[in-house]
Amino acid sequence: MKTKVLKWILLPAAGAVIWWLIYSNLSAFAGWFTYSLLKLEQGRHFSSSVEFFVFETPKVLMLLVIVVFVIGIIRSFFTPEKTRAILSSKTEAVGNVLAALLGIVTPFCSCSAVPLFIGFVTAGVPLGVTFSFLISAPMINEIALVLLFGMFGWKVAALYVGVGLLIAIVAGWILGRLHMEKYIEPWVFQTQVAQTDVQQTMSRQDRVNCGLTAVRDIVSKVWIYVILGIAVGAGIHGYVPQDFLASFMGKSAWWSVPAAVLLGVPMYSNAAGIIPIVKALLEKGAALGTVLAFMMAVIGLSLPEAIILRNILKPRLVFTFFGIVAAGIIIIGYLFNMVL
Numbered sequence: 001m002k003t004k005v006l007k008w009i010l011l012p013a014a015g016a017v018i019w020w021l022i023y024s025n026l027s028a029f030a031g032w033f034t035y036s037l038l039k040l041e042q043g044r045h046f047s048s049s050v051e052f053f054v055f056e057t058p059k060v061l062m063l064l065v066i067v068v069f070v071i072g073i074i075r076s077f078f079t080p081e082k083t084r085a086i087l088s089s090k091t092e093a094v095g096n097v098l099a100a101l102l103g104i105v106t107p108f109c110s111c112s113a114v115p116l117f118i119g120f121v122t123a124g125v126p127l128g129v130t131f132s133f134l135i136s137a138p139m140i141n142e143i144a145l146v147l148l149f150g151m152f153g154w155k156v157a158a159l160y161v162g163v164g165l166l167i168a169i170v171a172g173w174i175l176g177r178l179h180m181e182k183y184i185e186p187w188v189f190q191t192q193v194a195q196t197d198v199q200q201t202m203s204r205q206d207r208v209n210c211g212l213t214a215v216r217d218i219v220s221k222v223w224i225y226v227i228l229g230i231a232v233g234a235g236i237h238g239y240v241p242q243d244f245l246a247s248f249m250g251k252s253a254w255w256s257v258p259a260a261v262l263l264g265v266p267m268y269s270n271a272a273g274i275i276p277i278v279k280a281l282l283e284k285g286a287a288l289g290t291v292l293a294f295m296m297a298v299i300g301l302s303l304p305e306a307i308i309l310r311n312i313l314k315p316r317l318v319f320t321f322f323g324i325v326a327a328g329i330i331i332i333g334y335l336f337n338m339v340l
Helices: 002-024 026-037 045-077 080-088 092-105 113-122 127-139 142-152 154-178 204-239 242-249 256-264 271-283 288-300 303-312 315-339
Strands: none
Touching: 026 045, 045 204, 045 271, 092 127, 092 154, 113 127, 127 154, 127 288, 142 154, 154 288, 154 315, 204 271, 242 288, 256 288, 256 315, 271 288, 288 315, 303 315
């Protein structure tokens, strides 16, 4: 028994020490690789981009593996059936808050969260509560949260979570007050959703295996987007003049926030790919509120999501949903630009 306890304590501790040792030496390694090994000249655009890429790529990939492993374990606790059972037993006021919070810990993207919408509606979960979950699940992304923490610190990460929760709760509450159930396609209510035993227990090893499986399945699909995102960020870091970018995405450009949201909606991407671009934009003088609005539009609102939603919702409700969420993101973007 003591051996098992020590194993579960020492293994994570050893992993954390190894990660810290690698991370603390990445900056020196990136400089050595760029200027000593490749012998690039300091102060050049290309050499600056290479150094950025060499520094960010292993750091982001390490964080990605760690976060996805944790997500896999979390997923073993919060199955779709258990989430649906929790939300269907709560009043609407409590449900909006609880649904937004559950959206944080349930690893569903904007497209994979949509099928849960059908299950929630057929289980009697209020429409506004369902929308709070549908907004929060993709927008407050675990990968984005940890990468933001690793790159910018806990303040920016906390702002990201707080803003996402606020948008999810308020937008869901507004949609609930509009009573737009009649704009759900009739076939949705006729759908029979399979029920499973929500009390099913798993051993600790089973949950660890879920984490390892998630790493194998998810990282193998998103690593290319991570590298592409870092490459774009490296290009922005090395070649885009700070004054030029600040004039488009700085606080003085009043139209930058809605423009960032409009630009972000068709740019469907996962959080792992967009965070390195966010980092480069901020380093070049873009305003935090504008960049945050852009990131949330990319992660939380997408054309694939709209297409899938159209199959279960009538156009008026789809446009209302997107309009309210987009308006919330824009308002938050302006507030952050004014306060920070």
